[in-house]
């Protein structure tokens with residue numbers, strides 16, 4: 001078994017509300033895996049279980065052979081949550097240096113990694129500005145740079161490009177593809193169809209269940225659809 005991530009029979013409830021039901025997903029290394037699903041379908045909850053932040057009622061999450069939660073394994077994971085966890089009183093550069101230091105990155109690599117990740121998200125010219133003066137999109141980009149700074153093997157991104165303009169979004173996706181060529185694994189949640197199209201593999205969640213998994217082409221072929229949007233609408237409607 002050399003999956004980057006293996007989620008096995010995950011179920012979870014909040015109070016009486018069933019949020020995840022018997023979710024099993026295996027993610028191979030070196031691909032972009034998309035978790036697609038309408039709002040409230042359980043994507044963020046599944047990410048939290050994957051990371052070991054949330055203990056599921058049933059099932060387990062194994063990341064690179066280690067059962068989560070594992071502090072050691074977290075060093076090899078970059079995580080960008082839906083809400084930005086930045087220090088507004090610090091500059092972008094200071095935020096990056098802080099995240100680099102807590103991620104265990106070697107001191108001599110910090111400067112180079114901070115510079116390169118700020119370049120990736122087009123924030124070099126704002127590196128010395130206080131984050132409190134940033135727009136929503138700039139904060140999102142900085143959060144992405146912070147998730148990348150320690151050069152993680154697995155990158156988990158919860159709606160990474162919300163609030164980011166189409167041109168920069170394209171650049172960021174190119175960077176994701178470059179990272180997979182290096183052997184990194186990227187897991188993104190999205191409900192943006194043109195982003196889902198760029199994923200190597202997808203799982204479609206609805207009301208906490210995986211409805212269908214496969215490549216974009218496999219998903220389209222499953223219902224003879226021309227577009228992923230049709231697939232999304234079809235499976236969103238179907239009740240089993």
Ligand SMILES: Nc1ncnc2c1ncn2[C@@H]1O[C@H](COP(=O)(O)OP(=O)(O)OP(=O)(O)O)[C@@H](O)[C@H]1O
Nearest residue numbers: 014015017019037038039040041042043044045046
């Ligand atoms: N801490 C919590 N306590 C109770 N219910 C919760 C909690 N967190 C999430 N939920 C509920 O669990 C369900 C799944 O939420 P989750 O955030 O995982 O969905 P999502 O697919 O990520 O949605 P979105 O695309 O809007 O971010 C929702 O009905 C949500 O209201």
